[in-house]
Amino acid sequence: MSNIIADVVVDVQHGDCGKGKITHHLARTGNYTHVVRYNGGHNAGHTIYHEGKKFITHLIPCGVFFGIESIIGPGCVVNPQRLLEEMKELREAGIDIDNLLSIAKNAHVITDWHLAEDNKDKAIGTTKRGNGPAYRDKYGRKGVRVEQVPELQEYLIDVYEEFHRNSEHDTVEILFEGAQGFGLDVDWGDYPYVTSSHCTVGGAVLNGIPAHSIRNVYGAAKIYETYVGAKQFGMDEKDEEERIRQIGEEFGATTGRPRKIDWMDIDSIERAVDINGLTTLVFNKVDVLEQVGRFILYHGDNKFEFDSISDMQYYIEENIKRDNLEVIFSGHKDRI
Ligand code: IMP
Numbered sequence: 161m162s163n164i165i166a167d168v169v170v171d172v173q174h175g176d177c178g179k180g181k182i183t184h185h186l187a188r189t190g191n192y193t194h195v196v197r198y199n200g201g202h203n204a205g206h207t208i209y210h211e212g213k214k215f216i217t218h219l220i221p222c223g224v225f226f227g228i229e230s231i232i233g234p235g236c237v238v239n240p241q242r243l244l245e246e247m248k249e250l251r252e253a254g255i256d257i258d259n260l261l262s263i264a265k266n267a268h269v270i271t272d273w274h275l276a277e278d279n280k281d282k283a284i285g286t287t288k289r290g291n292g293p294a295y296r297d298k299y300g301r302k303g304v305r306v307e308q309v310p311e312l313q314e315y316l317i318d319v320y321e322e323f324h325r326n327s328e329h330d331t332v333e334i335l336f337e338g339a340q341g342f343g344l345d346v347d348w349g350d351y352p353y354v355t356s357s358h359c360t361v362g363g364a365v366l367n368g369i370p371a372h373s374i375r376n377v378y379g380a381a382k383i384y385e386t387y388v389g390a391k392q393f394g395m396d397e398k399d400e401e402e403r404i405r406q407i408g409e410e411f412g413a414t415t416g417r418p419r420k421i422d423w424m425d426i427d428s429i430e431r432a433v434d435i436n437g438l439t440t441l442v443f444n445k446v447d448v449l450e451q452v453g454r455f456i457l458y459h460g461d462n463k464f465e466f467d468s469i470s471d472m473q474y475y476i477e478e479n480i481k482r483d484n485l486e487v488i489f490s491g492h493k494d495r496i
């Protein structure tokens with residue numbers, strides 16, 4: 161039996177907070193034997209700056225950038241054609257994915273019918289990638305698993321064998337990368353304006369590891385909030401919203417849709433910190449707010465404005481303080 165250690169990267173807002181940057185940093189500096197994507201499908205878009213080049217991945221874990229075995233976990237839904245395209249794009253960009261990428265054979269398929277169904281959505285403002293219908297069929301017990309797809313056969317694995325009975329590594333050290341975020345989680349998000357999968361640390365555990373193997377949980381947040389979808393969302397300060405969007409490049413990585421922007425909400429971050437049991441919380445894009453020059457957040461029923469970014473950071477640190485929680489502030493393109 162192998163010993164298993166797992167770190168998990170989650171997003172504590174509505175996605176797009178820089179999980180890719182944290183995962184990329186951890187994969188580069190850590191000792192992981194595996195990187196696993198644990199929920200969602202190609203509705204996600206992870207923006208990664210690697211060796212000076214910008215990559216947007218949708219389903220393939222960032223372990224492939226570092227020669228680490230990378231797995232699309234059983235909690236994911238896979239559009240086979242889009243996955244094959246993404247593999248081709250990475251190969252063409254010189255990333256050596258072969259022999260590194262595998263797919264859990266019990267992951268589910270997004271079929272053409274799922275895509276067509278999702279394209280009818282108006283109420284939620286989905287990414288129209290077939291995610292919701294694929295999960296609906298999975299839980300309705302009428303889904304299709306990737307093991308039924310001929311083109312994917314050579315990539316399939318059993319994650320039990322891979323994690324628990326690994327003949328190569330006595331200790332399997334896994335980095336789990338989540339997709340979407342706490343505010344989009346099917347149980348904890350703003351239902352029904354959510355995605356159809358589990359975006360919390362619990363979602364990672366569903367991918368074949370024992371709960372006690374979790375070591376560190378890293379949370380990605382932004383110093384302001386963004387959301388993409390149909391619900392009403394946004395700040396009263398329309399000039400600031402537009403400046404944040406332009407300076408922060410707040411357009412969807414998957415769909416190109418302009419992201420709706422509001423000030424940060426401390427209460428919802430606290431919920432995400434506690435429910436995920438975060439050990440590190442990174443606030444990204446602090447420099448974007450500095451350039452815009454307004455420092456506002458919500459806490460309880462109140463809206464607070466600060467004179468400077470450092471005053472705002474101090475307030476956040478004081479209110480999010482927990483035993484064993486490290487809080488980091490980071491700029492848009494800074495390394496952590
Ligand atoms: P779905 O996941 O495509 O079903 O979309 C459900 C909701 O989640 C919509 O509001 C989407 O805009 C949002 N969503 C899904 N994936 C992402 C993501 O990667 N980033 C931000 N929002 C997302």
Ligand code: MG
Nearest residue numbers: 176204205206
């Ligand atoms: Mg994203």
